[in-house]
Amino acid sequence: MSVKIEYHKFDVVVFGAGGAGLNAAQVASQYCSTAVISEVYPTRSHTISAQGGISAALGNLEEDHWHWHMFDTVKGSDYLADQDACEYMTKLAPQYIIELEHIGVPFSRTPEGKIAQRPFGGHTAEFGKRPVKRACYAADRTGHVMLQTLYEKAVAQKTQFFSEFYVLELLVNDGAVNGLLCWDIQNGGFHIFHAKAVVFASGGCCRIFKTNSNAHINTGDGLAVAMRKGFSWSDAEFIQFHPTGIYLAGNLITEGVRGEGGILLNANGERFMEKYAPTIKDLAPRDIVSRSMVKEVLAGRGVGPKKDHVLLKIDHIGAEAIMEKLPGIHELALVFAGVDCTKEPIPVMPTAHYQNGGIPTNYKTHVIKGFGSNPEETVPGFFAAGEIASASVHGANRLGTNSLLDLVVFGRTAGEEAAKYANSISFVPLAENAGQEGVELLQKFLNSNGENTFGPVYEELRTVMETNVGVFRTEELMTEAKEKLQVIKTKMDNFRVNDKSSIYNLELIEALELNNMILVSQALTECALLRKESRGGHAREDYPERDDANFLKHSEVTLDKDGNIVVGYRPVRMKPLTVEPFPVKPRVY
Amino acid sequence: MSKFVTFEIFRYDPEKDKEPYYQTYKVEIRRPGMLMLEGLNQIKWEQDTTLAFRRSCREGVCGSDGINVNGVNMLSCMTKIEDLGSDHLVIQPLPGMPVMRDLVTDVDDFFEKFITVKPYLIRKSPAPDKEFYQSPEDRKKLDGLYECILCGCCSSSCPSYWADKKYLGPNAFLRAYRYLIDSRDEGAEERLPILNDKNGVWRCHTIYNCVEACPKELNPTKAIVGIRQMLLERQY
Ligand SMILES: Cc1cc2nc3c(=O)[nH]c(=O)nc-3n(C[C@H](O)[C@H](O)[C@H](O)COP(=O)(O)OP(=O)(O)OC[C@H]3O[C@@H](n4cnc5c(N)ncnc54)[C@H](O)[C@@H]3O)c2cc1C
């Protein structure tokens, strides 16, 4: 290749500096040389936005047990989660939360000085009997304190950071993953990070929807980069629509608001969740609450001139409690809804929030090859954790607070496993043309002089995804989406990047992200079309029932050698590590 | 307020511009409460794709998008255009930091200074099996400190920070104090000498620019006063 590439060598390279990536890195750094690549400075990763809490059966305020937590996680997932991974995560949760506290996370406290806990959707005592206080929190800034503390820990641990580096390609040789090709956003130029082990921790993809709670950078890059090498995205059709996005803006109002006593009201002032989930009401899991809200609106009981949203009322817990426990929410409601929530209810509607599926792994975070391979066959040198990964503990619907826990448990495991693996092997040499695909991709866009630019194409993409592949789905809508996405894709062949600079070329990065988002949207839509049932976050009007006989299985989508989207399936791991499996049951709350 | 607001934006691409210049755009106000970041995205996505700026969370928590508008530091994602009370906005990168390109500044020095003060829990004695117990009163001491989003608006507004390249700056002091008064921390002896250095807290002239600049309404000078008191008590 004629282009200049700078080479680096590390035992472990971590792709992403959110909670999962930083935790993996601070652990791996204790054993071997470790680098973290991130398109933003670590503390600007999306984890910073997480609000309400992180779950662990500490039992600080009332009796709790990890087995109850495991049950809630399995049931919350609509039985699509792998039960070995669920046991692993919920059992380790208390110990790892204590560890977080020991490295400095400033959790809110109980009167006795223990870590404070609050109720959250779908978390119950005694296998579904009543809500339980399981979510550990620092006011409504739980992600903020976790991310900053993990960053500080990694700094203390002398982890090496490559911030504002953009990952273009995953490097593979002889079936083993052995590095990343990146673009230096600040100065321009290509860099190859040659590694013994690569950890994917690049976060989610919900920017593909018009209304979403995500940061600008959550464009599913990791998914696209993996699929281009034939690795799979598991359970792509399961997007979580969080019930309480701020009306029109999409920014999140944490479920912690309902945990602290907030309730949802329709235009008649009725607390409608009493009807849909008689036992735990407003604290039902997110998929159920979101669908209930949409049903209320469709039945004409929506609020406002357009009758198109509902209200979240919290003022009754008192201004003082709000300012102490939910200060961030108060600020967000003021800026994005113009509402003072100590006095008035917040207008809300579901917002695309979380990618439930991801790159499939076993419970030890080793990436599973996926499509076309034996169900549990792993890829040498390839690890994944966090929102990009699927162990799977979220299945068809994640419970609130289980994502931050996923970052802590699986992030840590990925760091340990990757370091152990790296210390046991020597470098797999780079393939002859390592990085060529990524270099060509970037150059194609940097040199492009066609007609279409980011703004209009992105607008089209996210509108299609929102309208046609949203909370309620049908064959007809999604078939239309598939056709529209094909047209949108061809626009990338006639694209134009006006900015030719190599210094902080944001237009170039947005073009590459858009290119990834289109692939991600197509893969998601394909899986959603093929899953002819309703389960968790995937609700089909034309197939309203769950169909365990045909669909109690993980989907796996990827690109074949010719660049076509292909979909396969893999069984769910129903057997936990030590306890009895939770049998599949109808899901009522 | 008129339906259009003028954005006069600092532009500089070291690869092609000999020196910085200002470029003017008309931004359409499309809804009440429209934010500065929406204005910047409108320019980027509809008028001039080459504009470079930082943003990530778009809700005031990641600290990416500190900018200077009509002389005041702020976050673009949390500032309503209508609140600025002018239909001519001069937009610049955060002052006192080297410009990389357009509204993007070089923040490496800012982060290095933050790291200099050992911003992590330092323990000498072993940790208990359980969490460290911390009373709600002790936890409350961290309020007004731990919420910092590392946006740099404070340090960038500080005359001492501009004048002296080595001065640690209000953000670093705020973080140092966040750990110094954490009941779980045992690192005062390691941290205080760094803060007592000639580039430390004594160089602050308590002009309060930093307090005014902080978009999270934090008060770095309170931290500075607190650190000075600790230093005096220990007679460094
Ligand atoms: C508003 C909000 C509130 C939430 N609240 C909660 C909560 O209370 N409890 C809970 O459990 N969960 C919560 N979540 C979910 C949770 O915050 C996320 O799922 C989680 O933080 C994801 O972390 P991560 O480490 O996997 O990825 P992220 O934090 O998203 O980090 C991804 C990293 O990858 C990097 N990256 C991505 N693409 C590239 C590329 N091409 N090149 C280089 N680097 C790249 C980014 O720079 C970043 O460093 C919330 C989410 C939102 C949106």
Ligand code: SF4
């Ligand atoms: S009070 Fe001190 S730190 Fe703050 S701006 Fe003034 S000199 Fe700088």
Ligand code: SF4
């Ligand atoms: S103290 Fe305030 S202004 Fe300074 S970095 Fe922190 S949040 Fe920003």
Ligand code: FES
């Ligand atoms: S974009 Fe994160 S603080 Fe403004």
